[in-house]
Amino acid sequence: MxxxxxxxxxxxxxxxxxxxxxxxxxxxxxxxxxxxxxxxxxxxxxxxxxxxxxxxxxxxxxxxxxxxxxxxxxxxxxxxxxxxxxxxxxxxxxxxxxxxxxxxxxxxxxxxxxxxxxxxxxxxxxxxxxxxxxxxxxxxxxxxxxxxxxxxxxxxxxxxxxxxxxxxxxxPIGNKVIYVTDSSNYAVGIGSAAIEKxxxxxxxxxxxxxxxxxxxxxxxxxxxxxxxxxxxxxxxxxxxxxxxxxxxxxxxxxxxxxxxxxxxxxxxxxxxxxxxxxxxxxxxxxxxxxxxxxxxxxxxxxxxxxxxxxxxxxxxxxxxxxxxxxxxxxxxxxxxxxxxxxxxxxxxxxxxxxxxxxxxxxxxxxxxxxxxxxxxxxxxxxxxxxxxxRQHDYLYWEFDTSIKRQAIMKGDWKLVRIESSNPSTDVIELFDLSNDIGENVNLASKYPEKVNGFMHILEKYRDQ
Incomplete structure (x- = not known):
C-alpha cells in the first residue's frame, strides 16, 4: 500500500x-x-x-x-x-x-x-x-x-x-578490544581489557x-x-x-x-x-x-x-x-x-x-x-x-517514561503537563514565552480558560 x-x-x-x-x-x-x-x-x-x-x-x-x-x-x-x-x-x-x-x-x-x-x-x-x-x-x-x-x-x-x-x-574500521595484562598503553582500559583506537x-x-x-x-x-x-x-x-x-x-x-x-x-x-x-x-x-x-x-x-x-x-x-x-x-x-x-x-x-x-x-x-x-x-x-x-494552530510534544510529559505551544503561549504515579505531584505550568523565555513564571492560575483550552488538545493525545 x-x-x-x-x-x-x-x-x-x-x-x-x-x-x-x-x-x-x-x-x-x-x-x-x-x-x-x-x-x-x-x-x-x-x-x-x-x-x-x-x-x-x-x-x-x-x-x-x-x-x-x-x-x-x-x-x-x-x-x-x-x-x-x-x-x-x-x-x-x-x-x-x-x-x-x-x-x-x-x-x-x-x-x-x-x-x-x-x-x-x-x-x-x-x-x-x-x-x-x-x-x-x-x-x-x-x-x-x-x-x-x-x-x-x-x-x-x-x-x-x-x-x-x-x-x-x-x-570493519580497525578498532578492537584487546585483552592485555597491562592496559597502560591504551587510552581507555578496564582491568585486563582495552580499546585499540x-x-x-x-x-x-x-x-x-x-x-x-x-x-x-x-x-x-x-x-x-x-x-x-x-x-x-x-x-x-x-x-x-x-x-x-x-x-x-x-x-x-x-x-x-x-x-x-x-x-x-x-x-x-x-x-x-x-x-x-x-x-x-x-x-x-x-x-x-x-x-x-x-x-x-x-x-x-x-x-x-x-x-x-x-x-x-x-x-x-x-x-x-x-x-x-x-x-x-x-x-x-x-x-x-x-x-x-x-x-x-x-x-x-x-x-x-x-x-x-x-x-x-x-x-x-x-x-x-x-x-x-x-x-x-x-x-x-x-x-x-x-x-x-502558513502557521501551525499548535505545536505538540510528549515524552512518556515512568513520568508522562506533554507540552503544547500556540503562538507565544506554552503549557507543560507532567504526570507521575502520584496525582498529587502532577504539574501544570503555563508560560508566556514572549516575556519569559526562561519559563520561570507559571501563569496557570491566572489564565484558567487558556489552560482548559490547552488541556482539551492534550487529552486528544493522552492515551495514544
Missing part, C-alpha cells in the same frame, strides 16, 4: 507560487539538500547563538551566509523519537516512536521516499536509529539509496566501534559524506548527515573515565578546565570542522548555488559523561535540557544556508519544528507532501516571504 501512496503523491506537482524560484517540472532546477544533525548540541553551544568559550567559526559562517532561526524545535527531547519526527514529518501525537528506540513502520512515508519519486539520490550517513537490517525501519528500505554508520542507538554511544554498517553489511567514527562519517558529494553527477541529491557529536560515550568500558570522547583536546588542551569540559568543547569544535569540510567540497564541486544546507540538533544539551550544561551555558537563557519539555530540551539551533536564495545574515523568529522539514523538502523538490505529515513547509520563510508563511 505504501508504494501506491508514494506513487500517487509523487506524480502530483505543486503549482508554481509567486515566491517560487524554479519550475518544479525541471529536474535540473531541483536543489540538493544536505541536512546536518548534531546529537545533544544545546541552543547555547554555538558562537552564533551566544557561545563565547567554544569556537565554531564554520557554523557561525553558515549563519552569516544564511538564515538563523531563534524558535526552531526538535521533534522530541530525546534521540529516537526526534529523528523519527524529522524523517516522517509527524509530531509525537501521531508518530510511531514516542520514547524508546524501535523500528518505524513499513507504511510510514519518509522524506527520502518522497524525494526519490522525483529523481533524488539519497543517503543517510551517521546515526540512523530507526531500524536495523531485517526490520521495517531499515534505512535502505525507507527510501535511502546509501546508508553508512550506526543503525541502532546503543552502538552509537561508542565513538570507537569495531565496525559500522554500510548498506546492510558490516564495515584507530578510527574515530565521526571522522569516517565526514569522509563518506565527502565521497558521496564528490561522486554525485547529474541528479539532485539528499544527504542526511547525522553526527553523534557531542553525545556522551556511555559504553561500560568508560566506567572510570569521563564520557566526552574525542581524539584530542585541540585548542582547549591548555585550558584550566576539567578534562570532560576540554573534551566536550573539542567535540563541538571538531563538529564545526566537519561542517567546514562539507562546505569546501560543495564549492570545489561547483554546487554552492545549488545546495540548501541545514544545520541543527536532535534535542537539547545533555548532562552526562562529566559534561555539565551550566559550565558553558549550553542551554543559553532557556530552562531545562535533554529529557525535559521545557525550552532547553526541545528548542535547538537551526541554520539554513543556500547561496543566492536565502538572504545572508537573515534571522527569523518563525516557530518551526522537525516535522516541518518533510513538507519543506517536498515543496523544494516539486512533489506534493503526503497527507500523513503534521508539518507545514517553511520554504516561504527561507525565501524571505514571511507574509506568505
Amino acid at each position: 505504501k508504494n501506491y501512496i508514494i506513487l500517487f503523491v509523487g506524480i502530483c506537482v505543486f503549482a508554481v507560487k509567486s515566491y517560487a524560484y524554479q519550475d518544479p517540472k525541471n529536474k535540473s532546477n531541483k536543489p540538493n539538500i544536505i541536512y546536518i544533525l548534531a546529537d545533544d548540541l544545546g541552543y547555547g553551544d554555538l558562537g552564533c547563538y551566544g557561545q563565547s568559550e567554544v569556537f565554531t567559526p564554520n557554523i557561525d559562517k553558515l549563519a552569516s551566509e544564511g538564515m538563523k532561526f531563534s524558535r526552531h524545535y526538535a521533534g522530541a527531547t530525546v534521540c529516537a523519537p526526534s529523528r523519527n519526527s524529522l524523517i516522517t514529518g509527524q509530531h509525537m501525537g501521531n508518530t510511531t516512536i514516542k520514547s524508546i528506540e524501535k523500528p518505524i513502520l513499513a507504511e510510514d512515508i519518509t522524506v527520502a521516499e518522497m524525494l526519490k519519486t522525483v529523481g533524488y539520490q539519497t543517503a543517510v550517513i551517521g546515526k540512523w536509529g530507526l531500524g536495523t537490517v531485517g526490520t521495517t525501519g531499515y534505512a535502505n528500505s525507507q527510501g535511502f539509496d546509501y546508508s553508512f554508520g550506526y543503525y541502532d542507538q546503543i552502538r552509537a554511544h561508542n565513538y570507537y566501534p569495531d565496525y559500522l554498517m554500510e548498506n546492510g553489511e558490516r564495515y 584507530n578510527v574515530y567514527s565521526n571522522d569516517l562519517f565526514t569522509e563518506k559524506a565527502l565521497d558521496f558529494i564528490g561522486e554525485i553527477a547529474g541528479e539532485p541529491f539528499f544527504l542526511y548527515l547525522a553526527y553523534t557529536i557531542p553525545h556522551a560515550n556511555n559504553e561500560s568500558f568508560l566506567i572510570n573515565q569521563h564520557g566526552m570522547e574525542v581524539p584530542n583536546s585541540g585548542d582547549y588542551a591548555e585550558k584550566d578546565w576539567p578534562d570532560a569540559k576540554k573534551s566536550g568543547a573539542a567535540m563541538i569544535s571538531r563538529l564545526d570542522s566537519y561542517v567546514g569540510q562539507i562546505m569546501a567540497k560543495l564549492k570545489e564541486k561547483g554546487l554552492d548555488d545549488e545546495t540548501l544546507v541545514i544545520f541543527t540538533s536532535d534535542n537539547g544539551p545533555h548532562q552526562e559523561g562529566g559534561w555539565k550544561l551550566n559550565f558553558f551555558d549550553s542551554n543559553g537563557d532557556l530552562r531545562g535540557m535533554k529529557r525535559d519539555l521545557y525550552e532547553g530540551g526541545i528548542r535547538v539551533p537551526f541554520i539554513a544556508r543556500w547561496q543566492g536564495k536565502i538572504g545572508a545574515g537573515s534571522t527569523t523568529d518563525q516557530p518551526v519544528a522537525f516535522w516541518d522539514f518533510l513538507p519543506t523538502a517536498c515543496e523544494l523538490a516539486g512533489v506534493t507532501a503526503p497527507t500523513s505529515t503534521d508539518g507545514i513547509s517553511y520554504l516561504p520563510t527561507l525565501m524571505g516571504k514571511s507574509n506568505m508563511q
Whole structure:
C-alpha cells in the first residue's frame, strides 16, 4: 500500500507560487539538500547563538551566509523519537516512536521516499536509529539509496566501534578490544581489557559524506548527515573515565578546565570542522548555488559523561535540557544556508519544528507532501516571504517514561503537563514565552480558560 501512496503523491506537482524560484517540472532546477544533525548540541553551544568559550567559526559562517532561526524545535527531547519526527514529518501525537528506540513502520512515508519519486539520490550517513537490517525501519528500505554508520542507538554511544554498517553489511574500521595484562598503553582500559583506537567514527562519517558529494553527477541529491557529536560515550568500558570522547583536546588542551569540559568543547569544535569540510567540497564541486544546507540538533544539551550544561551555558537563557519539555530540551539551533536564495545574515523568529522539514523538502523538490505529515513547509520563510508563511494552530510534544510529559505551544503561549504515579505531584505550568523565555513564571492560575483550552488538545493525545 505504501508504494501506491508514494506513487500517487509523487506524480502530483505543486503549482508554481509567486515566491517560487524554479519550475518544479525541471529536474535540473531541483536543489540538493544536505541536512546536518548534531546529537545533544544545546541552543547555547554555538558562537552564533551566544557561545563565547567554544569556537565554531564554520557554523557561525553558515549563519552569516544564511538564515538563523531563534524558535526552531526538535521533534522530541530525546534521540529516537526526534529523528523519527524529522524523517516522517509527524509530531509525537501521531508518530510511531514516542520514547524508546524501535523500528518505524513499513507504511510510514519518509522524506527520502518522497524525494526519490522525483529523481533524488539519497543517503543517510551517521546515526540512523530507526531500524536495523531485517526490520521495517531499515534505512535502505525507507527510501535511502546509501546508508553508512550506526543503525541502532546503543552502538552509537561508542565513538570507537569495531565496525559500522554500510548498506546492510558490516564495515570493519580497525578498532578492537584487546585483552592485555597491562592496559597502560591504551587510552581507555578496564582491568585486563582495552580499546585499540584507530578510527574515530565521526571522522569516517565526514569522509563518506565527502565521497558521496564528490561522486554525485547529474541528479539532485539528499544527504542526511547525522553526527553523534557531542553525545556522551556511555559504553561500560568508560566506567572510570569521563564520557566526552574525542581524539584530542585541540585548542582547549591548555585550558584550566576539567578534562570532560576540554573534551566536550573539542567535540563541538571538531563538529564545526566537519561542517567546514562539507562546505569546501560543495564549492570545489561547483554546487554552492545549488545546495540548501541545514544545520541543527536532535534535542537539547545533555548532562552526562562529566559534561555539565551550566559550565558553558549550553542551554543559553532557556530552562531545562535533554529529557525535559521545557525550552532547553526541545528548542535547538537551526541554520539554513543556500547561496543566492536565502538572504545572508537573515534571522527569523518563525516557530518551526522537525516535522516541518518533510513538507519543506517536498515543496523544494516539486512533489506534493503526503497527507500523513503534521508539518507545514517553511520554504516561504527561507525565501524571505514571511507574509506568505502558513502557521501551525499548535505545536505538540510528549515524552512518556515512568513520568508522562506533554507540552503544547500556540503562538507565544506554552503549557507543560507532567504526570507521575502520584496525582498529587502532577504539574501544570503555563508560560508566556514572549516575556519569559526562561519559563520561570507559571501563569496557570491566572489564565484558567487558556489552560482548559490547552488541556482539551492534550487529552486528544493522552492515551495514544
